[in-house]
Amino acid sequence: MNQTDRQNRVAAPRRPPADLTRAQRLARDAAEAAEVRAHQTHPDVIALQVERVRKQVDRLCWTGIALGLAFTMANVQHFAAAGSAPWSTPWLIAWLLDPTVSLVLLAILRAEQVTSRYQVRTGRWVRCAKWLTLAATYVMNTWSSYAAGSVSAVVLHSVPPLVVFAAAEAVTDLRDKLTEAASVAFTEASERRPGTVHKPSSAPRPKRTSSKHRKSFDDYLEQARAAWTPDVTISPAWIREVTGCSRGLSPRLANALAREVRP
Incomplete structure (x- = not known):
């Protein structure tokens, strides 16, 4: 091979990807898709996705609860002040009533945020304290409206406490179910991955039942x-x-x- 042939061979451009055959392009796409799916179906990735959803749910619920309690603070202060002159001692002390109740409620919800993550059930007194704080907030928010006989005011001041009450109950169950979902997703993904070794159980493996005798x-x-x-x-x-x-x-x-x- 002379010098000219070498120069021509070096200068010849490589075959661009656009010149690949259809079968080669499909093979390339299949390899890339398989690699992406291998990462997407990894047990840790699936568990991480559930954890991200859990964080989003927590942030949204905490934001709604905080806004609802902030709305009720002014109504509770008005209820506790009972017509006292602004900036007087009773008027200022009245601002302490709602934070007293709200801080107890937030402490309970924060504790349930941790216990529900590990699916640990709290006692009866915990739920009783949560309902008591929510009921006290509702009564103090709506008492003046009931006394005035204003239906629209009752509805207006009932919505935020009831939303807080529903969110406080729902967020605990949601966290519990998300924890369960993360565990199930991790287990299912682990079993689908090739090469995963499972520890055999000491219990005997049961026989499959026939279709004539289905188990309940x-x-x-x-x-x-x-x-x-x-x-x-x-x-x-x-x-x-x-x-x-x-x-x-x-x-x-x-x-x-x-x-x-x-x-």
Whole structure:
């Protein structure tokens, strides 16, 4: 090969991607899609996505609760002042009533934010204190409107406390379900990933039942209850292993058994 041929070969441009055949482009796209999907279906990525949703839900609920309590503060102060002259001692002290109730409520909600994350149930007194603070806020907000006989004022001053009450109850259940969703998503994604090794259970693997004798939910739950021991972590994967139930039924069974054995 002479010098001219070498120069021509070096100067020849490489084949651009646009000149690829259709099959080559499809193969390239398939490889890229497989790589992206491998990351998207990673258990940690799925759990992180649920955690991001949890943060968004927390921020929105806390914002709504804070705005609702801020709206009620002026009404409670007006109720507590009872016509006192502005900037007088009773008028100033009246501003302390609503923060006293609201801070207790916020402390309870903040504690439930942590306990619900780890699915730890709080006691009866916690819910009683939460309802008491919400009921006190509602009564102090609407008492003057009821006394004046103004239906529109009653509705106006009832909406913020009731929204706060509903949000305070709903946010706890939402956090609990999001924690459960993160756990289920992580387990399901782990089982779908190739090469994942699962620790076998000591319980015998049940035989599949024939279509003529289908098991009910209670039958599966009874079987899981008999196989469970205190050293076993209840999960949908473990439920399927000891009962042979379907993938869609296993999360419900895991939740039901966890509620039974939870101290």
